[in-house]
Amino acid sequence: MLNFTYNIPTKIIFGKDELGRLPKEILLHGNRVLFLYGKNSIKKTGLYDKVVSLLNDKGIFFKELSGVKPNPDISSVREGIKIIKENNLNFILAVGGGSTIDCAKAVSAGANYTGDPWDFLLGKAKVKNVLPIGSILTLAATGSEMNGGSVISNEKTQEKLAFGHPLLVPVFTFEDPTLTFSVSKYQTAAGATDIVSHLLEQYFSSHNDDGLPDRLTEAMMINVINYAKKAVLEPDNYEARANLMWTSSLALNNLVTYGKKHGDWASHGIEHEVSAIYDITHGAGLAILFPNVLKYYLNKDIAESLPLTKFLNLGKNVFGISNDDEKAAALKTIEKIRDFFDTLDMPSKLSDENVDDSKIDVMAKGAARKGTLGYYHMLEERDIFEILKKSV
Numbered sequence: 001m002l003n004f005t006y007n008i009p010t011k012i013i014f015g016k017d018e019l020g021r022l023p024k025e026i027l028l029h030g031n032r033v034l035f036l037y038g039k040n041s042i043k044k045t046g047l048y049d050k051v052v053s054l055l056n057d058k059g060i061f062f063k064e065l066s067g068v069k070p071n072p073d074i075s076s077v078r079e080g081i082k083i084i085k086e087n088n089l090n091f092i093l094a095v096g097g098g099s100t101i102d103c104a105k106a107v108s109a110g111a112n113y114t115g116d117p118w119d120f121l122l123g124k125a126k127v128k129n130v131l132p133i134g135s136i137l138t139l140a141a142t143g144s145e146m147n148g149g150s151v152i153s154n155e156k157t158q159e160k161l162a163f164g165h166p167l168l169v170p171v172f173t174f175e176d177p178t179l180t181f182s183v184s185k186y187q188t189a190a191g192a193t194d195i196v197s198h199l200l201e202q203y204f205s206s207h208n209d210d211g212l213p214d215r216l217t218e219a220m221m222i223n224v225i226n227y228a229k230k231a232v233l234e235p236d237n238y239e240a241r242a243n244l245m246w247t248s249s250l251a252l253n254n255l256v257t258y259g260k261k262h263g264d265w266a267s268h269g270i271e272h273e274v275s276a277i278y279d280i281t282h283g284a285g286l287a288i289l290f291p292n293v294l295k296y297y298l299n300k301d302i303a304e305s306l307p308l309t310k311f312l313n314l315g316k317n318v319f320g321i322s323n324d325d326e327k328a329a330a331l332k333t334i335e336k337i338r339d340f341f342d343t344l345d346m347p348s349k350l351s352d353e354n355v356d357d358s359k360i361d362v363m364a365k366g367a368a369r370k371g372t373l374g375y376y377h378m379l380e381e382r383d384i385f386e387i388l389k390k391s392v
């Protein structure tokens with residue numbers, strides 16, 4: 001294991017009927033709030049009214065920014081910063097899924113910055129002087145509720161870029177599984193796919209076997225596989241929703257990477273290029289791409305240079321696969337991952353999501369903008385092009 005400093009500062013308030021604690025938690029950090037949310041799900045479920053009445057009851061001043069889109073656009077970030085500056089706000093409350101929380105982080109970074117917030121995505125501005133963020137999670141998927149990462153799109157330039165900083169980790173997150181009862185079957189499945197994908201990305205590090213981080217990852221994967229279909233079939237199954245919610249946070253808050261150099265992250269890199277151009281749900285994109293990236297790693301030349309231990313451990317410990325032929329066991333493991341996505345009715349081809357091959361050269365170029373992509377195996381632009389071609 002490599003050296004590390006364990007530091008996961010988000011206070012998680014987990015469970016039902018805890019939301020009454022919201023004003024107290026906010027007042028520990030600020031008293032003039034930007035209340036950020038998506039389109040209309042929180043109004044439909046009544047959560048909006050609850051939050052407003054809790055803020056009003058304690059006389060907490062707030063302004064709203066609504067309409068944050070899935071794959072949030074930089075225009076919402078600019079709007080949020082404007083509202084903060086005009087009203088001298090000092091706290092951001094994000095209520096929603098990963099898109100809303102990611103938007104809140106970019107707003108937070110830009111609140112005391114004089115330039116354009118897209119600079120943070122381009123790596124041209126340093127994150128400092130942020131505003132604290134608190135969140136109420138309504139969709140189990142990204143882990144944004146407990147990490148410092150943010151993914152923002154720019155519709156004008158058709159880019160979707162990520163940035164992050166420890167200062168942007170939410171100071172608190174309310175996780176009430178009942179708030180996810182209303183999530184559609186499709187978004188529940190896409191969320192579960194995203195959680196498993198985060199675990200896989202971090203599992204496929206460049207070491208042979210990473211001991212405890214890998215065992216933790218396997219346990220979380222087994223858990224998501226156990227509960228995902230249940231949550232899709234029984235939307236108000238509390239145990240299923242609770243397990244997905246807590247696993248979504250633990251799957252991407254650094255816990256399973258402590259002690260490792262880095263995970264792979266090629267599938268996410270490619271997916272972000274697809275959803276930068278097409279209106280595709282992040283988890284659905286991953287369901288299509290991840291098995292194809294893993295299969296690509298098993299092609300003859302690459303597999304010879306890679307230890308297959310990761311595939312074999314994953315196959316044995318998560319899917320119960322034993323086979324003396326290592327390559328066959330690795331392939332079977334990928335099949336099992338695909339089977340899991342199939343049970344959730346996630347797409348297997350880009351064409352299922354109306355994405356054709358006309359822009360795969362643009363996407364491959366974008367994914368390789370920093371040189372190579374991925375750490376388990378480094379992919380060049382031509383490799384990414386091949387993966388996308390096989391995924392259409």
Ligand code: NZQ
Pocket residue numbers: 037038039040041042045068069070071072096097098099100102138139140141142143144147149150151179180181182183184187191194252268282283
């Ligand atoms: O906008 P509303 O009306 O709220 O509807 C949302 C949205 O349409 C709906 N929804 C959310 N909670 C609901 C609900 N519908 C009914 N009941 C509820 N309780 O679900 C739709 C999707 O929401 P969104 O926030 O976009 O989903 P998700 O949490 O999957 O976030 C996806 C975004 O996060 C980024 C993705 O790239 C994508 O832009 N990611 C962020 C990461 C991070 N910060 O660490 C890592 C991830 O890998 C990912 O890249």
Ligand code: ZN
Pocket residue numbers: 142194197198268282
């Ligand atoms: Zn993801």
